[in-house]
Amino acid sequence: MNYKKNDTVTLDIIDIGQDGAGVGRTDDGYTLFVKDTVPGDRVEAKIMKAKKNYGYGRLSRILLSSEDRVEPPCPTARQCGGCQLQMMSYPAQLAMKEQKVESDLRRIGNFQNVSIEKIVGMDSPYHYRNKAIFPVGTDRNGKPVAGFYAGRTHTIIPNTDCMLGCPENHEILEKVLGWMRKNHIPAYDEQTGRGLLRHVLIRKGFATGEIMICLIINGIEVPARRDLIQSLEAVPGMTGITFSSNTKRTNVIMNGPVKAIWGKEYITDILRSSKYGIQVWYQISPASFYQVNPIQTQRIYEKVLDLADLTGKEIVMDLYCGIGTISLFLAQRAKRVIGVEIVDRAVKDARKNAEINGIDNAEFYSGKAEEVVPAIYEREGIRADVAVVDPPRKGCDEMLLQTLISMQPEKIVYVSCDPATLARDLRVLADHGFVLQFVQPYDQFSNTVHVETVVLMSRVKEK
16 A cells, blocks of 8 residues: 555554654554554554655554553653653663664674673663753743753753753753843744853762753853852752853854853762772763763673773773773773873863872873774884773774774773664674673663663684
8 A cells, every 4th residue: 555644544563763763564564653652552643754665653542552651750751852762661661672782783783692681770760860951942922941852853842840850950940041031031043043042051960969050152141140140059059050152053052161150160970889999089061971870870880890800900991981980990990091082171071080089090092082092002002901982872983993903902891872883893893803792781861762781892812
C-alpha cells in the first residue's frame, strides 16, 4: 500500500529509535517512527511525513498500552524535547539501553560473542543533573517564559521545574522571570535578533551545595543589577551571579567570556571514591565540561580505576580530558598523567584543579588529541602504558586511533556516550591487536535515550 501524508494508520510499536521515537509497523509491514510510544503499544498514528519504505507519524491514540508504559511525572513530558522516555518504566529503560549497547557492538562492531555486564542504574532517575540551560522567550501575552524547546523546534515549552534538574532551578528561574517583568527586560527573539536575555545557565555542586547562575545576553551589560542580586543572593548555596555576552545571530549558546556581577565566576565541587580513598576538588566555570550526573560519574570513575589497575609506575594518557576530572583521579594512582583537551579554557581549568589538589604529576596539553598525541609519541618518544579516552558522541578521530595502535599501550579504557561510535572505534582497535575484555553500561542520562559505557581493550602480547 502506498501511504501518504495525513493518512491514519494502526501500528504495533516494536522498538525505540535513536532519537527516542517508537518504531512501529503496520499490519502490511510499513515502518513508522512515532514519538511518545513504547514497545508493546498498539497505536493509531497520523502520518506527518511519508517516504517509500518508512515515514514519521504523530500519536493519535493508544489502542493497547504496553506493560512497560507508565504515566510521566512531568506534565510537559510529551511536548518537551528534553527527555524522551518518561512514559517508559525505569526497568524497561535500563533493559533497552543494555540491549542497545549489545546490539551496536554486535551489528556495527562485529563482536558476536561479547559478554556485557548488567547496566548500572540509579536509585532514583530524577533530579540528577547538576547543570541546566534554559532558553528564554515570550508567550502569546508578551510575558517572559523559560523552559525547553519542543522536539525538533525552537518553540519554548514553559517549564521552570524540570524533573531531571536540581530542585533549586525552579526558584532561581522564577526569580529571574520576576526580575524581567519588574524591570521590563525583553527576552531575545531569534527571528528579529532583538531582546536581551537569551538563556539562563545554572550549575550546582552536589557535594558542596554551591550554585551559580550565568545569564547569556544579547548585549554587553546586565541592567537593573541590584534587583537581580537582591533576589538571587537569598537562594541557599548561591555563590555566583554572572553573565556572558552573545550578540551574534547564532545557535551557539555561549560566545564570550564570563563576567561576575556578584560573587565568584565559578563553583567548586568534589568527587570522592571511598573504595580508593580519593577526594578531588574541582573548580567549574559556566562553560566547563563536567559530567552532569555526579552520582553515576563517581561509579564510572571508580570502574575506570578498576580497569586501569594502576600500580604507581605507569604513564597514563587521558584524552579528551576536559577540566581534568578523570585525570586527577588517575594521577593519584599513576606515575604520570598526560591530559589532552581541545578547549583551551578547559585546559586552564584542569591545570588550576591540579594545583588546588596539590597534584604535581599531571600535565595538560591544549589541542586536538589527534594532533597532540602523535607529536608527544613520535617527537618526544613518550608512550602510554594506559590510555583513557572519553570522546564526544562522534567518537575518536581516526588519526588518534592509529596513533594508539602504533603506541601499543597495555590497556585502553574507553568511556563512551554513544554505543554506535564506540562499536566502530573498538572494531578498528580489535583489528589491530587489541582484545575486548570488559563492557559495562551506565545509566548516566536517565529518562533519555542516551547511555554511557565503560570498556576495557587490552593489547595482545606476542608469544
